[in-house]
Amino acid sequence: MSDSENFEDLLKQFDQTHPQSRKGAPTIGDRVRGTLVVITDTHAFVDLGAKAEGRLELAAITDAEGQLTHALGDVIELQITGKDEDSGMLLLGSQQGQRFHGLDEIESAYRQGLPVQGQVSAAVKGGVEVQIAGLRAFCPASQIDIRFVEEMAEFVGQRFDFRITKFEGGRRPNLVVSRRALLEEQQRSQAEQTRAQLTEGAVLTGTVTSIKDYGAFVDIGGLEGMIHVSQLAFGHIKHPKEVLQIGQQVEVSVLRIDPPSEKNKREKIALSIRALTRDPWQDAVAQFPVGLRITGTVSRLQPFGAFIELAPGIDGLVHISELGAGRRINHPNEVVNLGDSVEATVLGVDLERRRISLSLSSNPKQSAETPAARAPAAESAPAKPPEKTLGTFGALLQETMNKAR
Numbered sequence: 001m002s003d004s005e006n007f008e009d010l011l012k013q014f015d016q017t018h019p020q021s022r023k024g025a026p027t028i029g030d031r032v033r034g035t036l037v038v039i040t041d042t043h044a045f046v047d048l049g050a051k052a053e054g055r056l057e058l059a060a061i062t063d064a065e066g067q068l069t070h071a072l073g074d075v076i077e078l079q080i081t082g083k084d085e086d087s088g089m090l091l092l093g094s095q096q097g098q099r100f101h102g103l104d105e106i107e108s109a110y111r112q113g114l115p116v117q118g119q120v121s122a123a124v125k126g127g128v129e130v131q132i133a134g135l136r137a138f139c140p141a142s143q144i145d146i147r148f149v150e151e152m153a154e155f156v157g158q159r160f161d162f163r164i165t166k167f168e169g170g171r172r173p174n175l176v177v178s179r180r181a182l183l184e185e186q187q188r189s190q191a192e193q194t195r196a197q198l199t200e201g202a203v204l205t206g207t208v209t210s211i212k213d214y215g216a217f218v219d220i221g222g223l224e225g226m227i228h229v230s231q232l233a234f235g236h237i238k239h240p241k242e243v244l245q246i247g248q249q250v251e252v253s254v255l256r257i258d259p260p261s262e263k264n265k266r267e268k269i270a271l272s273i274r275a276l277t278r279d280p281w282q283d284a285v286a287q288f289p290v291g292l293r294i295t296g297t298v299s300r301l302q303p304f305g306a307f308i309e310l311a312p313g314i315d316g317l318v319h320i321s322e323l324g325a326g327r328r329i330n331h332p333n334e335v336v337n338l339g340d341s342v343e344a345t346v347l348g349v350d351l352e353r354r355r356i357s358l359s360l361s362s363n364p365k366q367s368a369e370t371p372a373a374r375a376p377a378a379e380s381a382p383a384k385p386p387e388k389t390l391g392t393f394g395a396l397l398q399e400t401m402n403k404a405r
Contacts, residue, residue: 030080032092036061036072044070046078046092054080056092079114103173106133110164115182119159123152130162130177137162137175146183147209190222198223198269202254203276208244216240218252218271225269227252232273234280234313236299251276280313281354287311288346288356296358298340306332308344308358316356318344323360335360 034046034054044061046054056078061070070076078092109116118132120139127140139162141152149155166176194204206218206225215228227250229240237243244250253275258268288294288310296308296316305319323335336342344358 031077032080033075033077034092036070036074036076039068039072046076048090052090054078054090054092055084060093103133103135103169106135106164106173106175107167107169110167113163115161115163116177117159118162118177120155120157123156128152128155132162132175132177135173135175137164137177139177139179143178143180146180146187187222192222194221194223198254198257200254200257203251204254205249205251206271208246208248208250211240211244211246213239216244218250220252220269220271223266223269225252225254225271227271227273231255231271231275234274234277235311236309280311281351284314284351284356285349288314288316288349290346290348292346293343294346295341295343298336298338298342301332301336301338303331306336308342310356314356316344316346316358318342318358318360322347322358325361 032048034048036044037047038045039058042058043055044058046056048054061068063069080090080092083090106116116132118130118137120128121131122129127138128144130137130139141149144152144155160179161182162177162179163181164175165178165181166174168174204220206220208216209219209224210217215226217224217226229237232240232243250273252271252273254269255272255275256270260267294310296310298306299309299315300307305317306323307315307317310316320329320332323329323332329335342360344360347357347359349356
C-alpha cells in the first residue's frame with residue numbers, strides 16, 4: 001500500500017469517527033494553513049486541522065534544483081485550487097499561480113480569480129501566445145509586463161503567473177490572460193510596506209527601471225524614485241548611462257519626498273547615490289598639498305581661467321594669468337582645450353570655498369593675491385569704473401579763473 005493510499009484511508013476513517021469536523025469546511029479559492037504530514041514522490045498531504053485535509057503537487061514545495069523547501073511537521077499557508085472528484089480530497093497550491101489540469105479546473109480558476117501558471121510559447125501579432133494546462137491563451141502586449149516592452153520575443157520560453165481575464169468555453173476555449181494584473185497587485189502590496197519605512201535619509205535598495213538624459217528612475221519596492229544626474233556621483237557625468245544600466249541593483253538614499261497632488265497621483269521621491277559616498281573634499285588638503293605637481297584633465301573653460309579635474313568631484317582652477325607662461329593671453333582656449341591632459345602645480349587649497357588654485361608653470365611665482373582669490377571677482381561681475389571726485393581746492397580755483405578770462 002502506498003503512502004498516499006494509506007493516508008487517504010486514514011482520512012476516511014477520521015471522517016467516519018469525526019463527522020462534526022466537516023462542518024464549515026473551506027471551499028475553492030480559500031487560503032488555509034496546515035501541517036505537512038506525508039510526503040511522497042509526487043505529492044504532499046496536509047492536515048488542515050478539524051476543517052479538512054488536502055493534497056498538493058510535490059513541485060509546489062521544491063526549488064529549482066529539485067530540493068524540498070519544507071519538511072514533515074512544517075506549517076505552511078496554501079490556497080484551495082480544486083477538489084478531487086473520486087476521493088473528495090481538496091487540492092492545494094502555493095500562493096503563486098498553479099499548474100491546473102483540464103478545462104474544468106481552468107474555468108474554476110477563472111471564476112475564482114485564481115492565478116495560473118503558463119509558459120509563453122510564441123510571440124504573435126499584438127502580444128504573446130501562452131500554454132496553460134494544454135490550452136492556448138493570448139496575452140496582449142500591454143498585459144505582459146508593467147513596463148513597456150518593445151520585443152515580445154524576449155518572453156518566449158519563460159514561465160509566468162497569469163490571471164485569466166476572459167474565458168469563453170467550448171471545445172477550443174477562447175482564453176485571454178494578464179500578467180500585468182498580478183504584477184500591479186504585488187506592486188501595491190510592496191508599496192504599502194515601502195511607505196512604512198520611507199523617510200528622508202533612509203537608505204534603500206532598488207532596481208533601475210529606466211534611464212533618461214536628466215537622470216534614472218529606480219523601483220525601491222512598489223514605488224519609483226528618481227536620481228538626478230547630479231546625484232549619481234561627485235565627478236563629472238554627462239549621461240546616466242555612463243554609470244547605470246536598466247535592471248541594475250543600486251543602493252540609494254532618500255533626499256526628498258513630495259506628497260501626492262492633483263497633478264501627480266503618487267508621491268515624488270528624489271534619490272541619491274552620491275549621498276552614500278565619501279565627499280572627496282574631506283581629503284583634499286592631504287591629497288593636494290601646496291607645491292604638488294599633478295596631472296589633470298581640462299573640464300571647463302571660462303574667460304578668467306581653465307578648470308582642471310584632479311580627481312572625481314574635485315576641480316582646480318588655473319587663472320588666466322597663470323596660463324600664458326609670462327605672455328598675455330585673451331582667453332584660456334589660446335593655450336588649452338577641453339579634454340587636454342595637463343600638468344599643474346598646486347598653489348593653494350581653500351576647503352571652505354571648495355577651491356584649489358593651480359598654475360601650469362613648474363616654478364610659479366607666489367603672490368599675496370592667488371588666482372583662487374582673484375577668480376570670484378572675475379566670475380561674478382566686471383570691475384566698476386572709478387568714481388569722479390572734486391579734486392583739490394587749488395585745481396577748482398584754477399578752473400574758475402580760466403573761465404573768467
